Amino acid sequence: MTDHQHIVSSFDRDLEAIQAQIMKMGGMVERAISDAARSLETRDDELAEEVRNRDRAIDALEEQINEEAARLLALRAPTANDLRLVLTVIKISASLERIGDYAKNIAKRTSVLSSMAPVNGSPAALRRMAREVEEMLKDVLDAYIQRDADLAHEVINRDEDVDQMYNAIFREFLTFMMEDPRNITPCMHLHFIAKNIERMGDLVTSVAEQVIYLVTGKMPDEPRPKADKTSTDPSIAPS
């Protein structure tokens, strides 16, 4: 074995290891989304607290991935595909960290909400929305590891469903608040949660764009269809 081959294969091992870290981080974030939504629906303060505490491990893993990426750039000076891989690792881990933050934020509000009167049906709707985002995240991680740009495109399109679920929930909250002022405070918190889940969907979309960049060398041209209409359409509010 020549020195050159030796160096190359050890670099390949490094690249594999850092991708394994991304998959590990992705798994932790999937679990955070799922547990945050479950703790909200079942009013489980203990589980919510666990989600909050576990976020530190996600943050630490992102930092570790960043350090490893910097080390690879400094020692290996990768070019072309390998460089793209290291750059996407940095971007994807940043998106995953932010999704984890949103899950933590949901868990925080769960603790507040469990001291208030429940709002009919809303936590179940939010959990369905969270489950959709979790599925998208699972698929985009598959797309990443399989270098499947088509699957990544599909994930981007599915974000529209999440936006539509969000629109429906936003309208529902406005109705609840108008019907009974006692719903105002819990609905403000629930609405935050809905918006956080919608933002998680946007972040999964960013990961999908990085997968496409990694596979094709180009960022996708078309902006994804944007179906959160609450910021632009006054008629959406039943006022």
Next chain:
Amino acid sequence: MTDHQHIVSSFDRDLEAIQAQIMKMGGMVERAISDAARSLETRDDELAEEVRNRDRAIDALEEQINEEAARLLALRAPTANDLRLVLTVIKISASLERIGDYAKNIAKRTSVLSSMAPVNGSPAALRRMAREVEEMLKDVLDAYIQRDADLAHEVINRDEDVDQMYNAIFREFLTFMMEDPRNITPCMHLHFIAKNIERMGDLVTSVAEQVIYLVTGKMPDEPRPKADKTSTDPSIAPS
């Protein structure tokens, strides 16, 4: 002049150029914050539309900075300080892009709100909050260009003021909504805007952390003081 000197000084020029791009992007984002907040207060639809349109140029500049950073990594294989500089450029431009997105989002809601009855005093309070974030951004960009870790730390501490302004506004909105159901829909939108400004402050804090990393080689240890209490303190709501 030797070849080596020639290469080094041309690399230095490249590094200066990419930092100039960051400063340019920062200026565009400052202006977006300021104009978004002004359009909200003066109910100026035209200015809001301008902010929305100008966001494309901010996004394009981020993409350009990313491409230039990738080119520098591939061609120059920087190490140590130079590598850190290129990595912080990638992170800082990502944060600036997101602040720009929030400004665009505020401008979108401005257009919706201008068709509704105004809510007393709130846009002025939001504009004060936005002005604080704009000042923080100006200072963190100064800290970046002057490699001033102390100033960056100061910016991180000031984010607490923004969080406290947000808490006050959150309470105020709940009161308005309970007093008069007609305030519910506009307050939901105004509340989004308040949260977006609070998040902008968090992103300026991330930029400050990158400045500290660039100057000291380490991320700051202490998490910044977190003073958004609305997600954890049920007593904050007058319900």
